[in-house]
Amino acid sequence: MRIELADLCKKFDGTSVLKGLDFDDDVTTLAIIGPSGGGKSTLLRILGGLTAPTSGTVRVDGETVSYDEATLPAYRAKLGFVFQQGGLFQHLSAVENIAMPLREVHGVEASAAEQTARELLDRFGLAEDAEKRPAQLSGGQQQRVAIARAVAGRPRLLLLDEPTSALDPAYTNDVLDMIDDLREDGMRFVIVTHEMGFARNACEKCAFLSQGRLLEYGESSKLFAHPSTPELRAFLDKLLEWR
Amino acid sequence: MTTAKRHSNPFVGDGAGHTSPLKAAINYLLVCLLVIALFWVSLAMLGYTFDFSFVSQYRMRIAQGFLLTIEISAASLVASLALGTLVAAGRGSRILPLRYLCDLYVKLIRGTPLIMQIYLFFYIIGTAWGITDRVVAGILILSTFEAAYIAEIIRGSLLSIDETQRDAARAVGLTHAQTVRLVILPQMVARTLPALTGQFASIIKDSSLLSIIAVIEITQTMREISASNFKLFECYFLLGVLYLALTLPVAAIGRHFERRFDYAH
Numbered sequence: 001m002r003i004e005l006a007d008l009c010k011k012f013d014g015t016s017v018l019k020g021l022d023f024d025d026d027v028t029t030l031a032i033i034g035p036s037g038g039g040k041s042t043l044l045r046i047l048g049g050l051t052a053p054t055s056g057t058v059r060v061d062g063e064t065v066s067y068d069e070a071t072l073p074a075y076r077a078k079l080g081f082v083f084q085q086g087g088l089f090q091h092l093s094a095v096e097n098i099a100m101p102l103r104e105v106h107g108v109e110a111s112a113a114e115q116t117a118r119e120l121l122d123r124f125g126l127a128e129d130a131e132k133r134p135a136q137l138s139g140g141q142q143q144r145v146a147i148a149r150a151v152a153g154r155p156r157l158l159l160l161d162e163p164t165s166a167l168d169p170a171y172t173n174d175v176l177d178m179i180d181d182l183r184e185d186g187m188r189f190v191i192v193t194h195e196m197g198f199a200r201n202a203c204e205k206c207a208f209l210s211q212g213r214l215l216e217y218g219e220s221s222k223l224f225a226h227p228s229t230p231e232l233r234a235f236l237d238k239l240l241e242w243r
Numbered sequence: 244m245t246t247a248k249r250h251s252n253p254f255v256g257d258g259a260g261h262t263s264p265l266k267a268a269i270n271y272l273l274v275c276l277l278v279i280a281l282f283w284v285s286l287a288m289l290g291y292t293f294d295f296s297f298v299s300q301y302r303m304r305i306a307q308g309f310l311l312t313i314e315i316s317a318a319s320l321v322a323s324l325a326l327g328t329l330v331a332a333g334r335g336s337r338i339l340p341l342r343y344l345c346d347l348y349v350k351l352i353r354g355t356p357l358i359m360q361i362y363l364f365f366y367i368i369g370t371a372w373g374i375t376d377r378v379v380a381g382i383l384i385l386s387t388f389e390a391a392y393i394a395e396i397i398r399g400s401l402l403s404i405d406e407t408q409r410d411a412a413r414a415v416g417l418t419h420a421q422t423v424r425l426v427i428l429p430q431m432v433a434r435t436l437p438a439l440t441g442q443f444a445s446i447i448k449d450s451s452l453l454s455i456i457a458v459i460e461i462t463q464t465m466r467e468i469s470a471s472n473f474k475l476f477e478c479y480f481l482l483g484v485l486y487l488a489l490t491l492p493v494a495a496i497g498r499h500f501e502r503r504f505d506y507a508h
Binding site: 079 | 433
């Protein structure tokens with residue numbers, strides 16, 4: 001899927017979070033890495049149609065995204081978005097969290113929506129938790145249900161905003177395994193992550209974002225082996241300090 | 244994770260949930276007997292014996308007063324819910340005068356006693372605007388009072404809904420109207436119903452103050468009866484029992500809602 005960004009800027013109350021990003025490539029699996037506050041989540045939210053850029057354009061498969069509340073729901077419906085935490089509807093069971101958007105947004109008939117939801121939960125080892133509400137699930141289970149919900153509508157791209165940052169290490173692997181599983185099925189995704197092993201080995205491309213600028217972009221294997229900017233080198237060195 | 248959090252709350256007794264029903268019933272009965280005994284001994288010390296023989300004589304008036312209390316409370320609940328919702332919405336409005344008006348309203352009503360409001364509204368505003376029907380005036384005053392509290396309950400629960408819930412609704416592609424209908428409203432109902440039931444019990448009790456403008460609800464009925472037969476203790480005792488007959492079931496409904504919507508907290 002082709003993603004083009006042209007001079008993309010975002011300011012929050014006068015503070016520049018994204019300072020003119022340019023990007024043009026076919027995205028299959030992309031990891032966005034970088035220090036906290038570098039603009040990673042903001043970029044992902046703009047891609048997901050959840051935040052409007054201050055200036056600049058976003059084009060997806062040749063079509064310019066119009067950040068207009070009237071057209072955005074249809075744009076968002078074609079994407080799957082996974083939040084860091086708390087993204088499940090608290091008042092709905094796991095199965096309803098998946099089935100409700102299928103019915104209400106994708107116009108799937110009720111019984112078919114429930115069947116799809118149960119099949120997904122079954123596939124990802126969550127069948128026993130189908131009737132539980134988010135508060136009754138562990139953090140890792142919640143994230144896996146959230147990913148199942150995000151892929152239920154057969155999105156053209158999955159966007160994951162630090163899906164494992166709020167999890168215990170044991171749960172982190174469950175979630176990353178699930179994403180890798182989806183990748184093998186051909187699911188395209190963009191993930192903001194601090195899991196460098198995952199970014200390096202499971203994502204084809206990697207983008208390094210620091211202080212609102214896209215400092216490096218390329219194939220993950222090359223980017224990690226030969227960082228060309230001092231910023232990325234410092235970032236990676238810091239991460240490896242306690243390894 | 245959540246279970247652990249719930250149990251670490253010092254205000255939620257671990258013991259209460261694990262007591263066997265029989266043990267609980269026996270202990271509750273024991274406490275009730277103690278309270279009754281205290282009353283009994285106090286009355287004996289006064290040398291007073293209860294005499295409820297007047298009840299059958301006044302049963303029609305008592306029934307009418309009781310019914311009027313229920314009617315006033317029910318009507319006030321509906322009216323205060325409507326007004327409270329509007330005020331809660333107004334407090335979040337972008338139109339500043341409207342927002343400040345709602346804010347001032349809540350501050351004034353919550354900051355003054357109901358008895359003052361009843362006198363002032365009834366004798367000044369009610370008289371000036373020609374609201375002479377005491378029951379109608381009573382319902383209006385009570386609704387105005389309770390709506391301020393209901394507005395706070397609604398506003399509080401609206402603010403307590405996590406921003407991520409709205410984000411998630413947008414992310415799956417729901418429109419604004421769908422988000423309100425499928426996500427915000429169900430969560431708000433879950434959060435407000437237990438508190439609103441509690442407020443309904445307050446409405447029932449607060450309606451007793453309407454007796455000061457001679458609305459013949461149950462409190463005024465008992466006051467009138469006691470003034471004619473001097474059975475003051477019996478009348479007020481019976482009055483308490485009648486209010487409990489209304490508020491205890493309402494409280495039970497509130498507990499039912501709390502259990503049913505436990506996930507909201």
